[in-house]
Amino acid sequence: MPDARAAPLLDIRRIYLEAAAEAHPRGREILARFPAAERIPVDSHWRIPALREADPGEFLRPKREVLVLGVKKGMTFRPNGRSADFIAPSTSNGCAMACAYCYVARRKGHANPVTVFANIEAIAAATARxxxxxxxxxxxxxxxxxxxxxxxxxxxxxxxALISDNVRDLVALFRTLPNAKGSFATKWVNPALLDYDPQGRTRIRMSLMPAGLARLLDIRTAPVAERIAAIPELHRAGYEVQVNFSPVVLREGWEAEWAALFQELDAALPAAVKDQLAAEIIMLTHNDALHAVNLAWHPKAEALLWRPDLQEEKQSEGGQTNLRYRSGWKGRWLGRFRDLLAAHMPYCRVRYAF
Structure with missing residues (x-):
């Protein structure tokens, strides 16, 4: 199994750069943070053949060593209704972490390293409007x-937030919007966020799963114990903090390991956090394309994620064919999960579950 802590999360050695990004102050700031990195001009932050041609067995290297710097063009706000009312135009895409179940589109290439958009002012202004x-x-x-x-x-x-001040700027933006708040899910603990002064206008959803499961599936993320320990600190710093139990992966003994997580969480949270706590519960979704990628770099994960005996095909809202737990069984398992949560953390409101 890949070791999530064996190397630094980011060691940027190559920056694929859209020329327009360098015209923005934020683009120049980011380039100055990584002065030793090789700069490789590209016409589009989406079309980078070198990333598509990378060895699938070297899945983690581009995530650690590559940064893409571009400009966000479309400013679309998509209705959501689950985690948020709207999906805002992104200030980034891709990730330095490597969760084996990750659904994020790999249009840049199978590893999909971080792309940061330099035109933060335009994104913030569109959101405010x-x-x-x-x-x-x-x-x-x-x-x-x-x-x-x-x-x-x-x-x-x-x-x-390790790469640029875009996140700080977003938190500052929502301090000024009387009818709106920002929200994001995370599996990383970044102490810098404690100084952003969110004033309750940014919601952080800390993603959690049992620690043993996370060691196998949540590659390059913060350990679950560190994520739990960060929740009270984030709340004291002024964030609204919720939890995201995601994904719920079924295996033998799953009820006992989730009950243990709920007990650990209950013991760690002060009353002020419990009083405002809410949760999302998301059962595993998988697909055959991701299955093929994972077999090349982390086949042990697929023993848990690829379970045709428990799963069935279902069309996603985006028209893709995914594998989800069989509908009749999924409802019963989800009900059992909610019963476990209620038994150990009765104060934790479930905002939505699917």
């Missing part, structure tokens, strides 16, 4: 008062 056009927020499971914007659909903003 969008929020300003909205009327009062009807209460829903996302939030009873504020329109919530998912800021990190295709990456992890705690990691992005």
């Amino acid at each position: 969008h929020a300003g056009r909205l009327g009062p927020k009807p209460p829903n499971q996302v939030d009873p008062r504020d329109w919530v914007y998912d800021l990190g659909e295709n990456g992890d903003l705690s990691v992005d």
